Amino acid sequence: MTSLPAEHRGMRLEAPATVEPGSEFTYTVTVENLAAGVASHVLVNLPVPDVLEVVQLPDNAVQQDGVIAWTVGDLAPGATAQAEFAFRSPYTYLDLFVGGYYAVADGLPRTYGPVQPLAIAGGAIPIAAARTLPGSTVTIEGTATMYTGGYFAGSTGTKFYLEDETGGIQVYVPGGMDLVNVNIGDRVRVTGGVEVYRDSLELVPTAVPDDVEILAAASGPGPTPLPITIAQNETDDSILGRLTVLEGTATRIDEFSFSYEIDLTDEAGNTTLVYIEKETGANPELMEIGQKYRITGISEFYSTVRQIKPRLQADISEIYPPVVLVDLEAAASVLPGETLTYTIAVRNYTEQPLTQVAITAQPPDGSAAVTWNEAEIPANGGRAEYQYTITAPEDAAGPLVAEPVSVQFAGQAEPVVSSPWVTYVGAGVPLGAIQGEGDRSPYVGQDVTAVGVVTAVFPDLGGFWLQSTTPDDNPATSEGLFVLTDAPPADLASGDLVQVNGRVRELSGQTALAPAGDTAVAILSAGNPLPDAVPYDPPADPAEALAYKEMREGMLVSVPGTAVVVAPTTQYGEYAFVLPRWGVTEVARTEDVGYLLLADDGSNVAHTDAATLPYTVAKGDQIANLTGPLAYTYDNYKIEPIITPTVTTVERPLPTFAPPGPDEITIATFNVENLFDTADPNPDDPPKPTPAQYEARLNKVAEAIVAMGAPTIIGLQEVENIGVLEDLAAMPQIAQYAYQPVLVEGFDSRGIDVGYLVRGDVATVDDFASRPGPNELTSRPPLVLTATVQLASGPQTITVINNHFLSLSAGEEATEPQRTAQAAWNVTLVDELLAANPAAQIVVLGDLNSFYQTLPIDTLQAGGLRHVFELTPAGEPLPYTYIFEGKTQALDHILLTESLWGRVTAVSPLHIDADFPLPDPADLSARHVS
Numbered sequence: 001m002t003s004l005p006a007e008h009r010g011m012r013l014e015a016p017a018t019v020e021p022g023s024e025f026t027y028t029v030t031v032e033n034l035a036a037g038v039a040s041h042v043l044v045n046l047p048v049p050d051v052l053e054v055v056q057l058p059d060n061a062v063q064q065d066g067v068i069a070w071t072v073g074d075l076a077p078g079a080t081a082q083a084e085f086a087f088r089s090p091y092t093y094l095d096l097f098v099g100g101y102y103a104v105a106d107g108l109p110r111t112y113g114p115v116q117p118l119a120i121a122g123g124a125i126p127i128a129a130a131r132t133l134p135g136s137t138v139t140i141e142g143t144a145t146m147y148t149g150g151y152f153a154g155s156t157g158t159k160f161y162l163e164d165e166t167g168g169i170q171v172y173v174p175g176g177m178d179l180v181n182v183n184i185g186d187r188v189r190v191t192g193g194v195e196v197y198r199d200s201l202e203l204v205p206t207a208v209p210d211d212v213e214i215l216a217a218a219s220g221p222g223p224t225p226l227p228i229t230i231a232q233n234e235t236d237d238s239i240l241g242r243l244t245v246l247e248g249t250a251t252r253i254d255e256f257s258f259s260y261e262i263d264l265t266d267e268a269g270n271t272t273l274v275y276i277e278k279e280t281g282a283n284p285e286l287m288e289i290g291q292k293y294r295i296t297g298i299s300e301f302y303s304t305v306r307q308i309k310p311r312l313q314a315d316i317s318e319i320y321p322p323v324v325l326v327d328l329e330a331a332a333s334v335l336p337g338e339t340l341t342y343t344i345a346v347r348n349y350t351e352q353p354l355t356q357v358a359i360t361a362q363p364p365d366g367s368a369a370v371t372w373n374e375a376e377i378p379a380n381g382g383r384a385e386y387q388y389t390i391t392a393p394e395d396a397a398g399p400l401v402a403e404p405v406s407v408q409f410a411g412q413a414e415p416v417v418s419s420p421w422v423t424y425v426g427a428g429v430p431l432g433a434i435q436g437e438g439d440r441s442p443y444v445g446q447d448v449t450a451v452g453v454v455t456a457v458f459p460d461l462g463g464f465w466l467q468s469t470t471p472d473d474n475p476a477t478s479e480g481l482f483v484l485t486d487a488p489p490a491d492l493a494s495g496d497l498v499q500v501n502g503r504v505r506e507l508s509g510q511t512a513l514a515p516a517g518d519t520a521v522a523i524l525s526a527g528n529p530l531p532d533a534v535p536y537d538p539p540a541d542p543a544e545a546l547a548y549k550e551m552r553e554g555m556l557v558s559v560p561g562t563a564v565v566v567a568p569t570t571q572y573g574e575y576a577f578v579l580p581r582w583g584v585t586e587v588a589r590t591e592d593v594g595y596l597l598l599a600d601d602g603s604n605v606a607h608t609d610a611a612t613l614p615y616t617v618a619k620g621d622q623i624a625n626l627t628g629p630l631a632y633t634y635d636n637y638k639i640e641p642i643i644t645p646t647v648t649t650v651e652r653p654l655p656t657f658a659p660p661g662p663d664e665i666t667i668a669t670f671n672v673e674n675l676f677d678t679a680d681p682n683p684d685d686p687p688k689p690t691p692a693q694y695e696a697r698l699n700k701v702a703e704a705i706v707a708m709g710a711p712t713i714i715g716l717q718e719v720e721n722i723g724v725l726e727d728l729a730a731m732p733q734i735a736q737y738a739y740q741p742v743l744v745e746g747f748d749s750r751g752i753d754v755g756y757l758v759r760g761d762v763a764t765v766d767d768f769a770s771r772p773g774p775n776e777l778t779s780r781p782p783l784v785l786t787a788t789v790q791l792a793s794g795p796q797t798i799t800v801i802n803n804h805f806l807s808l809s810a811g812e813e814a815t816e817p818q819r820t821a822q823a824a825w826n827v828t829l830v831d832e833l834l835a836a837n838p839a840a841q842i843v844v845l846g847d848l849n850s851f852y853q854t855l856p857i858d859t860l861q862a863g864g865l866r867h868v869f870e871l872t873p874a875g876e877p878l879p880y881t882y883i884f885e886g887k888t889q890a891l892d893h894i895l896l897t898e899s900l901w902g903r904v905t906a907v908s909p910l911h912i913d914a915d916f917p918l919p920d921p922a923d924l925s926a927r928h929v930s
Contacts, residue, residue, distance in 0.1 A: 010034055011044075011103045011113045019089045020123025024055055027085040031103050033075035039105040042072035042081070046101045051090045058083035072103075091129030093136060094120045128166035130194055131201055131241070139191040140169070140203065141215065145223045145243035146298055146311050148173075148182045150280040152258065154749050155684040159202075161241060161298050162188055163223060168241035168298070170202040171212070179209040184311070185218025197776060198303045198818070201241065225296045230266040233299055234306045244308060245296040246272070247319055250289050255508050255635065256811045260284050264295060264308075273307040273814070282313045285506050286445060292319040303806070304817035320349045326418040328361070328405045332448040333424040336394040340423060341387055344405050346374075348382040356410040357384070364400040364423075365390045377409075396425035427451045427499060431468040431554075432477035434504060434511065439550050441511045443504040450481065450513055453528050454496045455556050456629050456642045460603030462486050463512070465554055465629040465640075466498065467531050479531070480554025480629055482512045489521055494642065497524040510632040511553065533558035533627045536639070537579060538594045545594020549630065549637040557639060558627040559597070562648075565623060566596070567883040568928075569616040569917035571608070573601025574638060576886025577623060585620065588877060589851060589889035596886045598638035599626060599645075608686070609921045614644055616917035619883070622648040636885060654912055654926055657709035662792040664905070666711040667800065669845040669892050672701055672929070674752065676720045677727070683750040696924055702731035703926035705757070708910055710737050712759050712789055715802035717780075717847045718752040719743060725755050737761050744770035748779040754802045754846065756785050763789040766797065773825040777818070780804040782826060782846075784833075796841070798900075801829055803846030805856065808891075816855055819848070823856040827863030830897065842897040849891050852878060857893060865895035868907040879909045888914075 010032040019025045029046065033039040046068040048054060054063055061070040061083065072081045099115035124141040142162035153159040158176040161168055171190050173180045182188060190212050192205035205211035225245035232239060233246055248264035251271065262274035262284055274295050276282050287293065296315040297308040310316055327345040334340045344361060348354050357374035370388045377384045392400065404417040424430065428449035436442045452466030468479040483500055484507065492498070499522045502515040515521050536557035538545040559579070566586050567576035576598050578584055587596050601613055610616050617623060626645040631638050660666040674686050675697060682688035689697065705714065719725055725741030728734075742765060743755030758765050765787050772781035786799045803826065805819045826844050833840050844865055850856035852869055861867055869878055869890070880888035896904065916928040 011101075011111050013046075013098060013101060013113050013116060015098055015116055015118060017117060018119045018121055021089055021093065021120055021125045021129070022091045023123065024086060024088050027087065027098070028082065029070070029085065029101070030080060030082045031072055031075065032080040033077055035108075036077055038077065039075040039108065042075050042103060042105045044070040044072060044083075044101070044103045046070065046085065047099075048087070049096050051092070051094060051096070053088040053090070054085075055088050056086040058085065061085070075105075089120045091125040092120065092133060093125075093138065096120065124189060126166040127162065127164045127169050127241070128238075130203065131167055131169060134194050134196055134201070137191065137193050137206065138203070139189065140164070141187070141189045142168070143223050144182045144184055144186040144188055144218070147184050148176075148180055150311055151277050151309070152279060153177075160188075161243070162190065162203075163242055167238065168243065170200060170241055170298075170300070172197070172202040172204050173208055173212060174204065176205075176208050176212070180212045182212075182214065183218050185220065185222040186214050187216040189213045189215055199775070200300055200302045228299070230264060230270045230272045231268070233272045233308055234270060237301075239299045240301050242299055243296070244299045245294060246308060247292065247294050248272070249292050250284075250287055253284050253287055253289060254811065257634075257809055259810060261811060261814065262287065264293065273305060275307040275309050275814075277309065280311055282310050282316060284316065287316065287318075288440075292321075293317065294319050303810075303815065304821065305814055320347070322350045324348050324350060324354065324407065324409075324412075324416045326405055326407050326416050328402060328418040328421045330402065330421055330423050332429045332443060332446060333426065334392045334400075335427075336392050336396060336425055338392050339389050340392050340400070341389045342402060342421070344386045344418070346377055346384045346386075346407055348377045348379055351379050353377060353379045353382065354409040358408045359384075359386060360406045360408075361386075361388060362403045363388065363390050364402045365393065392423075392425050399424045430470075430472060431466060431479050431481050432472040432474060434481060434513070435478040435553065437474070437476040439509065440506055441504050444506050445504065447501070447503050447516065448513070449499060449501050451497070451499045451524070452481065453530065454492060454494050454498055455480070455530055456494060456602075456640060457488065457492055458602045458640060459488075460605055461631075461640065462604070464488060464492065465556075466500070466513075467555055467629075469497070469528070469531070471531075476551055478551055478553045478555050480552075480556065482507075482510060482554055482629075482631065483521070484512045484514045485521065487518050489523055492521070492523065493526065495528045495530060496526050497528050498522060499524055508633060509635065531556055535560050536597070536630070538597070540582070540594050542592045542594045548594070549632075552630050553632050553637070554629055556627065556642075557630045559623070559639070562622050562624045563597070563626070565617045565619055565621040567886040568618045568915060569601075569610075569613060571606050571918060573603060573605065573607060573613055574598055574885075575617050575917070576883075586877070586880075586888050587886060588880070589884075589887045591887070598636050598886060599623075599628075600631065600633075600638045600640050602628075602640045607918055610918045611921050613918065615647055617647055618650070618652060618917055619915040620650040620652060622650070624648075652915070654707060655910055656707045657908070657910060659709040660712055665713070665789050665791070665796065665798065666709060667713045667715070667798070667843055667845070667894065668708055668711040669715045669717075669802075669847070669894055670704070670708075671717040671804075671847040671892060673718050675701065675716075675718060675724055675728075676751075677724050681751065696921075698728055698731055699733075699924045700919075700926060700929045701728055702733040703924065704910075704912055704929040706733050707912055707926045710734060710759065712763060713785075713787060713798065713800055714739075714757045715800060715845050716755050716757065717802070717804040719755045720751055721745065721753070722755070725757065729757060740765055742768050742783070742785055744768070744781075744783055746770065746778075746780045747772075747776075752780065752804070754780055754783045754804050756783070756800070756802060758785070758787050762791075763787045771801075771825075771829055773822070777825055778804075778806065778822050782829060784829060798841050798843065799833055800843045800845065801826055803844070803848060805847065805849040808849050812851075812854075815849075819850050819856040820859050823848070823850075823859040824863075826860060827865075830863060830865065834897070839899060840897065841900045843894060843900065844896075845892075845894040847891055848893050850893075852890050852893070860893075860895050865897060866901045868894045868896070868904065871904065871907050879907070881909050881914060883914045 014028040096118040142164040146161035252263035260276040297310040354377040402421040406415040457464040501520040533556040563577040624646040628641040722743040729739040738760030739757040768785040881892040
């Protein structure tokens with residue numbers, strides 16, 4: 001740049017040093033002729049950064065190709081010219097420099113003004129703009145559309161959603177639980193970094209809680225959801241993070257450990273996922289497949305899956321067709337001589353008002369019909385309500401049945417009628433009537449009174465079971481019922497005859513009665529005999545077995561004779577068994593049979609060892625005298641024993657493998673499940689171990705390695721850090737093998753990683769690297785290790801890729817896309833290795849959280865890898881590494897490149913874990929080591 005000689009002319013530009021994103025500001029440019037003569041044809045050129053929007057130019061100024069040209073004209077000696085240029089800053093954060101501007105006149109050199117910095121900083125930017133700035137620190141302001149504490153955010157974090165007129169975004173606050181509390185409708189300002197986590201965009205505050213500021217508390221009705229279609233929810237990126245509302249028909253309703261999933265489908269066949277987190281308190285209890293619903297929630301994209309996430313129970317509402325509906329309701333039961341009030345509701349969902357309406361009801365006591373006339377009932381949800389009363393007869397021989405109410409109106413040839421209404425005269429509604437003939441109670445959502453004898457009290461299940469003392473003659477209705485209460489009478493016991501007032505609910509498919517307060521359970525008498533337990537021996541056909549079990553839900557059942565355990569006691573106190581007549585000792589995941597039976601421990605406790613269990617069983621043990629009410633929870637019927645059954649233990653020595661020979665390499669995959677040390681940090685679950693507990697875990701894992709025959713290379717999953725592997729390698733049981741620990745820290749929120757132990761007495765570690773994959777594909781990245789093993793026949797170099805795929809906790813279908821992507825990433829890694837060395841001997845292994853012959857495993861095989869299960873002889877069951885809900889399955893896998901395939905001599909799982917129950921805390925053997 002050429003400086004202006006002071007004696008010719010002066011030029012300066014005045015601009016603010018800092019402007020907020022999206023704000024208007026002004027450049028003031030001044031030109032002064034300091035020369036003795038006239039400056040002719042003065043022209044000012046002002047380059048404009050591309051990110052600035054020109055709002056207004058002075059007269060005689062034009063913009064072209066990123067440069068503003070201002071024609072000043074002639075300037076007399078000492079004269080000045082000044083102009084203002086208005087700009088708008090972008091909705092981002094930048095440091096700019098205003099320079100390169102100059103003035104020129106005839107016969108005079110260019111005169112450049114000094115460079116001036118311009119910072120675009122401070123202020124708040126629109127949320128839509130923030131969403132375009134991953135990796136940047138931004139400030140936004142918006143209205144909260146989701147409260148803190150409803151969506152899971154790790155053991156110590158919290159999250160909420162903000163929205164402005166441009167878009168919405170998730171705010172994830174690590175460590176913010178109890179520090180940051182936001183309600184729907186709050187006006188909030190947040191400063192933080194924009195990050196992508198599992199395909200979901202989130203704003204992470206820099207300082208917690210200081211960078212989350214509530215500007216104004218919620219007032220008024222709250223944010224209005226944006227109406228969208230199901231197709232939009234699946235394709236439109238602009239709605240992500242926003243509060244939306246859509247409509248569709250429920251085509252799937254499933255429950256998982258921490259969530260419910262509903263598929264909502266429109267008339268064109270488009271389907272989207274409704275994902276309800278249980279922490280919101282919302283549930284689909286009253287939803288039915290085939291019904292149409294309006295769902296309000298946050299539209300989001302998480303782990304490759306588009307979804308809408310309700311926040312409240314009110315976010316789920318049924319949509320009624322354009323028809324006229326007539327409801328007839330009254331009390332479900334009434335005592336003789338009491339007044340019974342019937343309520344009739346006429347709802348008009350058509351687009352036209354109803355006129356000349358006549359409503360006719362026939363009371364069940366034989367009195368004259370009651371008629372009402374209505375001039376008009378409005379359209380689009382208009383409602384009219386009517387009532388009449390009768391006195392329940394003292395000598396009623398059966399229930400009172402009110403015939404359907406009839407509604408006639410202009411233009412309707414046939415009347416619209418309600419369903420009939422049954423009211424039982426006496427102490428309450430029979431339990432068989434409450435259960436009904438189907439898998440849902442006809443009384444769901446209604447308040448009833450029920451009487452029965454208590455068959456079992458289970459405080460750790462939050463309730464007790466009732467059974468009728470006067471069963472009906474309908475075999476399709478169960479005579480038992482679960483009563484859901486955390487506060488039963490203190491002296492409640494089996495054999496008590498009780499009366500319960502409460503609301504009928506369907507809790508995850510189990511019909512239950514929820515008492516309406518602390519006094520809603522009344523003990524009428526004590527010491528009554530229990531009903532005889534009915535034999536429990538379902539048929540093999542799955543559909544027939546479901547019907548069989550539903551007809552006995554809540555009733556006392558008893559397993560005839562002796563049964564064989566096919567799955568050991570789990571941490572939830574459950575085990576599975578079959579009757580000997582079926583001739584099986586295990587049931588595979590792929591087998592759909594009705595005779596697989598489950599028993600529970602009568603609690604919701606998650607046990608850490610056998611010390612808190614009344615008894616345990618192992619696979620192959622025999623049980624007898626198993627009696628209790630038949631519960632239905634988490635999609636399974638299970639017996640809750642009222643007495644400890646007789647267990648006949650089958651002695652099973654722990655299996656072991658021989659160590660590798662001088663010309664053999666053995667490779668193992670081993671999920672050691674939450675192997676944490678005693679130091680902080682530690683997740684909430686499991687609790688941090690004491691030094692003694694940590695030492696005991698290391699002992700058991702070391703014993704397991706000995707039982708495996710001290711494999712040459714062990715790929716481990718769920719190890720906290722390299723220090724834990726070092727401690728494990730130093731255990732006296734395996735110290736002689738000089739195991740070399742290898743681990744690279746990943747990004748898992750609980751701090752678990754994959755790692756290796758490589759036998760240093762026969763092998764050397766040549767190289768290792770963590771390969772995270774694109775777009776935060778996995779929080780536990782594959783760990784690629786190359787080792788050279790010294791065999792009798794000469795050295796062999798092996799490359800192993802150790803994995804721990806995404807958990808199945810959110811459901812197999814929901815997580816399959818990401819697990820498949822993780823499998824495809826492994827194929828990419830193998831391809832890279834083979835491209836560098838076509839003769840490379842590669843093993844892919846780990847806890848892949850995927851079943852054999854499902855898409856993630858198919859993806860690995862399609863990529864040229866061979867699965868060791870392919871060596872299973874025809875007709876033999878596939879190996880298993882895990883038993884879930886009574887069924888054998890494999891989530892742990894080993895696959896090989898062709899260069900290794902022909903050299904495999906043996907493949908076998910070591911059943912020291914899946915076949916055994918939770919161990920005694922004093923048991924330091926390899927029994928039940930995961």
